[in-house]
Amino acid sequence: KAGVTQTPRYLIKTRGQQVTLSCSPISGHRSVSWYQQTPGQGLQFLFEYFSETQRNKGNFPGRFSGRQFSNSRSEMNVSTLELGDSALYLCASSWVAGGGYNEQFFGPGTRLTVL
């Protein structure tokens, strides 16, 4: 079974631009979560989607948004990029079965550099 895939793997943008990152979960997984990892703040939760609905959101400004499609693939968008948005963006998928915990499977991440 293929793992979680994220595209692109590396991205360089300039301040003020916007960016869209993509995540394809493991086949059959319906929950997709996004995390930001920086040296200073570590791994921080951005948001979670399930069945095209945002179910949970971390403490990030509105410039960070996401969506999920009917095939469970997810995208996240960051508008008006700032230098501090440079980070590794990780996507994780899991199979949700009416509650309870299922391990999250993480993708390799997208390394975003903002110049």
Place this chain on the structure above:
Amino acid sequence: DAKTTQPPSMDCAEGRAANLPCNHSTISGNEYVYWYRQIHSQGPQYIIHGLKNNETNEMASLIITEDRKSSTLILPHATLRDTAVYYCIVRVANGGSQGNLIFGKGTKLSVKP
């Protein structure tokens, strides 16, 4: 904020057992202890989780104290490939929300030949 406390770093000799401690003194009765690890520049990888009984799988063992205020992850025969940052996370298992893992700083384990 993370509800766990871990030493920032540890060393272990290759082939020996690596014992990684975690304090979670404010854990609630319905919260589980989870362990993930992150090898440099890769996404985190799930290792194991438990409520109050000791757990073992093909990767590791998890020992939880009787009062549940601390736990230890044991890698029985550490290899160089086990060099990673190990995260101990406490969260409620039920509730349907799969996201929102709260990661702390973790323990950087260095396995040395």
